[in-house]
Amino acid sequence: MSRMLASPERFAVAALDALLANIAILDSGGTIIAVNRAWERFAYTQGAADNGLGVNYLAICEATQGEDRAYATDIATDIRAVLAGRAEEGETEYPCDLADGPHYYLARVSGFVQDDERFAVVAHEDITRRKRAELQVHGLNQTLELRVRERSGQLEAQNAELARVGHILEDNNAALIESNLQLAQFAHVASHDLQEPLRIMGTYSDMLRHRYNDVLDSRGQKYLNHMTEQVARARQMVRDVLDYSSVKGQDRSEVLELKTFWNEAVHFLTWPPDARLSCGQLPDVRANPAQIRQLLANLLGNSVKFRADRPLELSLSEVRRAEGMTELVLRDNGIGIGAEYREQVFAMFQRLHSRAAFGARGSGGNGIGLAVCKRIVEEHGGSIWIGEPSSVGGSSGGTAIHFTLPLA
Template sequence: MVALGMPRHLVSPERFALAAYDALSANIAILDAQSIIVAVNRAWDDFAQEFAGAGPTANNGLGSNYLAISEATTGDDRPYALATAAGIRDLLAGRRKVAEIEYPCKVANEQRYYMARVTAFDQDGERFVVVAHEDITRRKRAELALESLNRELEARIEARTRELEEAGRAAERHNAELEESNRNLSQFASVAAHDLQEPLRLIGAYADLLRHRSYDRLDTRSQTHLGHLLDQVGRARQLVRDVLTLSRVAVRPTLQPVDMRALWDACIATFPWPDDTRLECADLPPVLGDAAQLRQLFLNLLGNALKFRSARPLELSLRVEVEGPQLHFQLTDNGIGIAPQHHEKVFVMFQRLHSRTPSGLGSSEAPTGGNGVGLAVCKMVVERHGGRLWLTSVEGQGTTFHFTLPAAPSAHGESAVQHRSAPVSE
């Protein structure tokens, strides 16, 4: 009985207990100490009617022994029924406070999922058990969909990993085959170039002998032909030397610490620099490279600066900047420069920007000889060392060749990249 005038929020909860019990969405049954079903809610009643033909139906299981029903279950549902029965026994014996069993259930040709929660309470000196079956189908389907997606993703990742591993192995095989091919081509080019040297030497020797002994007896046209012959023999011999150079840089080098300043000094000493030439070089840290190939790099770049100098006194400087594990070298001259449209073309094999005949471009008024191989060799050397080569230039003012090389490791395992910016005059 509720006292008259009592505030609504102070109404005794017992007034709503039965209505709330029936309003719960979970299928709930209350068992006594002998596991007899003594009460069920409306959701249990509705589910029992929907699940007709399997389990307690006529009286919704009231008065039935829940343990006996569970233990009599057969088929795929038996493990879950037995687990629920075990939970009920544990709660009745006071061994557990709660038991939860998740299980699938096929109802009206639809696969559903439930969570059975078993709890206990004491009343009037007797223990009772509450068995609540909650429909978790939506959540379970989401979990299963997520698991399926995860399995599919894992399968895709595994398949992709296998593809990448196979691609890596194929790339390794391809690289090994390419290296072997490069070695074979290098050996072939070296042998062919050596074999070509002898006939070219003989042709040049006989042509030179003809010029010394019979030049005056030849008519003007024959003298011109002889001059062309000697020129082409010289060009062919240079081509052979270029092929030999290419054969030496075609194979990936064995990298070792290289003293770049000592290499620079040795290369500078091989050229006939004009007396008014100004050469500058910063302190150069050691690089990790092949000394023979790096010597060829310096020789080609220095020779290029000497060949394409302007009428001004030649100025040439080499500086270096540290860029992480790489060293960025910059070789700058004040020569004739290169037009922007030719900045990439100069690195292409056998591409020439100038004639072999005298053109008045240099102070010596000499023809710019060569076969367009030098800078291509430079690019190959730098790339073989894991770096890159490019240029910046202003036509008529000069050119800077940029190239990167790996810094040599110090005794402590770090890159020996100490850099002093002040140039040293040669």
């Protein structure tokens, strides 16, 4: 048997009492004529003597003083507007200090007409949870904004400092470029100017030997020989300085077959008859031809110059490739370089052995050959170092010079 539908009026009072919001109905003059149970409970918990029926709610709002006056005035304004028909509804959020702490309420005012009279419904809804969450989010946002502003200020300061340092570096780089250019020009001019007095000294020493060799005793001839040797050494040092200063500025690079340059360097050097040379499969590189030619000539020349008292064995091979660079190693079985000198040998005029130790092979050099090699390799974006010696052919010890060059 189906239940007959009941009219809404039957449940009106029960539904009103079931609502959680504190609700009061006001007549056209603002007097409270009905409240729900939530309103009554709230009134009693706040120490009110009654539920407020018959009290003019507008008068209560307008009599409010202190911090709550502005909120009460807003609620009263909404009630008057609804009762006068100027507004459909109004809302006001306000704080309220209760026994268990601060709360937040939303006062909603709406109106209806019955029996040709306008009434107002005032509902106070507890929105403490939502408001606390909003305040927490607002506080977090403020904290975040503050941190963002602080961080932005720090970044601006850092950017300003970076810009300042960048300008300083640009100025320093410009000054360094100018200084290097002037230094190269000075080295070039000074070296050429030094060549002339050295040439004259060499000429006069040759004249002395040619014209007065029979007059000089053994000691005089020894002095003359020393003078000739030192003049030749000075002229070689001048040429070495010119070679070192000329490395900078030679930017022309092209694809080179390293094996061809190896063969060229081997061809133009004088090797002992029992020397054994080997060259592995070498990659093509992008480099300056003149500088690569000088690099290999210096490295191979050192192997010849500083060989040990055994048949010379020499090999050039590729070790690995990485990040657009090839690593090569030149190994020999010569006298070797001590671990404590592996950085020192790449500085200018650093010699580890006396010239007397290489009497039959010429001088031990001026200590600039590996400095030129280092500069050439670094000009091409590579690096050069002395590795651990290992066996070459059937011999052990010697020197292993590693260097990197850009692949073609």
